[in-house]
């Protein structure tokens with residue numbers, strides 16, 4: 001059984017797991033254990049207080065609450081599917097980039113990133129920040145979702161690796177999804193980088209997916225385009241089936 005002890009020795013007044021590793025806001029680095037104020041967490045899970053068992057960075061919220069919110073504001077199946085796809089991609093990148101303890105949080109950022117787009121397209125990114133704040137969501141989550149519209153509809157610049165991944169994969173997942181529908185398999189499972197590159201270069205194909213944004217995102221991440229294409233295809237493959245099932249379940 002996990003024992004908590006409170007004593008002098010760190011800025012937040014705790015000793016846990018033998019030492020207090022970090023006294024910073026917990027959910028935005030690769031650290032897997034530490035404390036922030038009176039919040040103790042390990043492997044991304046809060047270990048004390050009224051949010052015990054919940055994931056860090058989620059203000060005590062759950063994925064189910066986020067999905068209900070997405071459905072409340074988004075009636076179009078396409079928008080719901082996009083939210084689920086970006087969620088799945090973000091989860092993939094959290095795992096593969098060494099942020100496994102934050103996988104749920106990265107997923108939530110993906111799930112909620114276009115919350116306001118269907119109802120408030122003219123206020124995209126700004127309105128969702130308002131809605132999420134009012135409902136008590138974490139400031140870091142609000143920063144992350146708002147940053148994907150920078151600088152077109154938001155003045156919040158992506159700074160964290162998570163935000164740069166969202167910025168890039170949001171746009172590219174649309175292109176990959178459209179390219180998959182053109183394939184005999186109608187799937188990304190047999191899509192290769194070479195064919196995606198062709199679609200990327202064809203400016204008339206899925207013209208709404210901004211190539212500039214994707215390239216800008218790649219530059220922010222410091223990744224070459226081959227890596228962006230390859231990793232994003234793998235991310236889409238990882239969640240294609242679960243997204244399909246979730247959409248079927250919604251009818």
Ligand SMILES: [Fe+2]
Pocket residue numbers: 113114117124148149
């Ligand atoms: Fe958006």
Ligand SMILES: [Fe+2]
Pocket residue numbers: 082086113114170171
């Ligand atoms: Fe989006």
